[in-house]
C-alpha cells in the first residue's frame with residue numbers, strides 16, 4: 374500500500390555533503406502500525422518527511438496506493454497530501470487559535486462549510502477526549518492535551534495514513550502511554566495506517582507490529598517486533614533492546630558472602646530471547662532435572678507469545694544438581710548469558 378523504493382537523499386552543505394538516506398526501501402501494509410527506530414541523526418525525520426514529500430528524495434520512488442508521488446505535479450501532490458496526516462514532537466499548534474480553530478484549520482483551507490466544520494471538529498475533539506477544551510488556547514493545555522489537539526487536526530481530512538515524528542518524545546511516561554493508546558485506538562477504530570519514528574524502544578514495543586531500524590541513513594533491519602527483538606546480529610539493535618541489569622536483593626547478599634563452596638547456591642542470570650518459553654524452562658529445571666530453585670527477580674515481557682528479558686535464579690540443589698542445570702543451559706544455547714554470582 375505504501376512503498377518506499379530505493380530512496381536516497383543527500384543534504385549539500387557549504388563545504389561538504391551529508392547522505393541522510395542511503396537506498397532505503399520499506400513497504401507498509403494497510404492497517405499496520407510500523408515503527409522506525411534509530412538514534413538521533415540517523416535519518417528518521419528525513420525518512421518520514423519523504424513519505425509525504427515534504428522532503429524530496431534525490432532518487433527513488435514513493436508509491437502510495439499505486440501512485441508515485443515523486444512524479445506528480447504540485448496540484449495533484451497537494452491532493453494526495455490531504456489524505457496523509459502528520460504529528461510532531463512539539464505539536465506545532467497555532468498559539469493564537471483556540472483548540473477548536475486549530476483543528477478546524479485544515480478544513481477552512483479546504484473551503485469546507487461552517488456547519489460541516491463544526492460537526493467534524495466536535496466529532497474529532499470527542500475522539501481525542503478534548504470536547505470540553507474546544508474554546509481553550511494551547512498555552513492553557515498540558516503537553517498531552519496539545520498532542521491530542523494535533524492528532525485531531527491531523528485527522529480532519531480523514532487521512533488513511535498518519536505520520537508521527539517522535540510524537541511522544543516531549544511527554545512524560547504516563548502521558549506517552551495515553552497518547553500511544555489513543556494512536557492504537559485510532560488505528561483499530563478508524564482503520565488508519567500509522568508510520569511512526571522514534572528513538573525509544575518502549576514506544577515501538579507498545580504499539581508497533583512491524584519495525585525497521587535505521588542507522589546512518591540505512592535501514593539495517595526490518596521485520597516483526599519479535600524478529601527485531603530476538604536479533605542477535607546487529608550491535609545497534611542490541612543497544613535498543615538490552616534489558617537492565619538485575620539487582621541481587623539485599624536480603625540475599627549475606628548468602629553470597631557465606632561462600633558455601635563451588636557450585637553451591639549459585640545465582641544465575643538467564644536471558645530469555647524469545648526461543649524458549651519461560652514456563653517450560655522452569656518446569657524443566659524443577660521436574661526433569663530435579664533441582665530446587667527460587668526465582669529472585671524477573672524482568673520479562675511478552676511479544677505475542679514469545680518472552681524476552683532476564684531472570685535471576687537462585688539454584689538450591691546440591692553442587693551436582695546445580696552443575697546439571699548450568700550444563701543444561703549451555704546445551705540450550707543460552708550459556709553466554711548465564712553468570713555465576715556466587
Ligand SMILES: Nc1ncnc2c1ncn2[C@@H]1O[C@H](COP(=O)(O)OP(=O)(O)O)[C@@H](O)[C@H]1O
Nearest residue numbers: 384391393411412413414415416417418419420
Ligand atoms: N535540511 C537539512 N540540511 C542539512 N542537513 C540536514 C537537514 N535535515 C537533516 N539534516 C542532517 O541529516 C541527518 C539526519 O537528520 P534527521 O533525519 O533529522 O535525523 P533524526 O530524525 O533521525 O534525528 C542529520 O545529520 C542532520 O543533521
Ligand SMILES: [Mg+2]
Nearest residue numbers: 417418419539
Ligand atoms: Mg528527528
